[in-house]
Amino acid sequence: LKSVQAEEKNVLVLDAGDLITGTPVSTLFLGVPVFEIYNTMPxxxxxxxxxxxxxxxSQISEFLRVAEFPILSANIRLPSGALITGRATQGIAVGNLKIGIIGLTHPDLRRLTARAGWEGLTIEEPAAVAQRYAKALRPHSDLLIALTHLGVDDDVALARAVPQLDVIVGGHSHTQLTQPRQVGNTLIVQAGCNGRYVGRLDLVVDLVEKRIVRHEGRLIPVTAESMGTDPVTAAAVEKWESRVREAVDVKIGDNTTLKGRSELRDIISEVLRVTFETDFGYQNSGGVRADLSPGPILKRHIWTMLPFGHRVTLLTLERNQLSEFNVKPPAGEDKERYTVATNSYVAEQVAARLNLPPERIETLPRLLRDVIIGYVEARGSLEMPALVPGLQHK
Ligand SMILES: [Zn+2]
Structure with a gap:
């Protein structure tokens, strides 16, 4: 980013959201270090x-306190009615170009996050909100950009619903658009995920007609070899890494074969079942965020695999409610109630869908991550419980 800024006169640098979660640095300090590290980038x-x-x-107010750059979201409001970040849009002058930027957040927070993430908020449909702001901004802007965290399919729909948008810079679906996608006169770009690419979009804009006359987009792979290390950003990362190293760079076991996320999901489900002596265990695939490579297992690997601070939750379900988990009781068995050990995120979703009474939901104080760390510590590996000698199947 800094080298492009050094080479080019008129540069705009944007990020399409999901800055936090995934690393111990982020999770241990509730996301704040990521915003501090972003301050070192332009x-x-x-x-x-x-x-x-x-x-x-409520933690978003901490991000706002730390960030030295505007954080936008036009479609999420606090219980007071105020915008959650205080800013829906941002006007930025780049050279002679007046740019209007509208920030849009995924409206389905109920499905994507735990209750504390959305309860009390008012979430509006992004397209309707964008139409409103586009109308207001268009007369004062040479270029209108939607900075979205909706996913590429919704970006295409947004481009159709709000044709005044010149560019949509999107995130969420982790799509690697090697070329901008064009819908009407709107260009849609997205640069994959996890900092693997920086997306670069070069535009030539006709200031009289207020339209893009030429464009060229590409993804630039981010590797240590091609980019080198920026000393200021590296120092900010190191400050926080050194604080977590002692806590998470601790060897707790060994792993012999590469385990992918779906295999880990099955193992974790089974560990839950065996540990909490329930009929079933269930871990959602979206909750497992990393593979496990062969070699020593550090606590850090479990943190990266299970970055969310979800607690273990036990649900008591009736037979016909088990379809929620895609499981069937053994043939011939006829119990009235079945128990399922899962994480608090899944439990919340299922409890809401089934309208479960509180006495059927037991949230334990233990974090899922700590249960798995304890399991590896006790056994020296993360294998299916059935393969571990001395552990009995229920
Ligand atoms: Zn997302």
Missing amino acids: YQAVVLGNHEFDHGW
């Missing part, structure tokens, strides 16, 4: 993604 605006709500929406 971002001019970012939009709130769904993961920015992972520590409850």
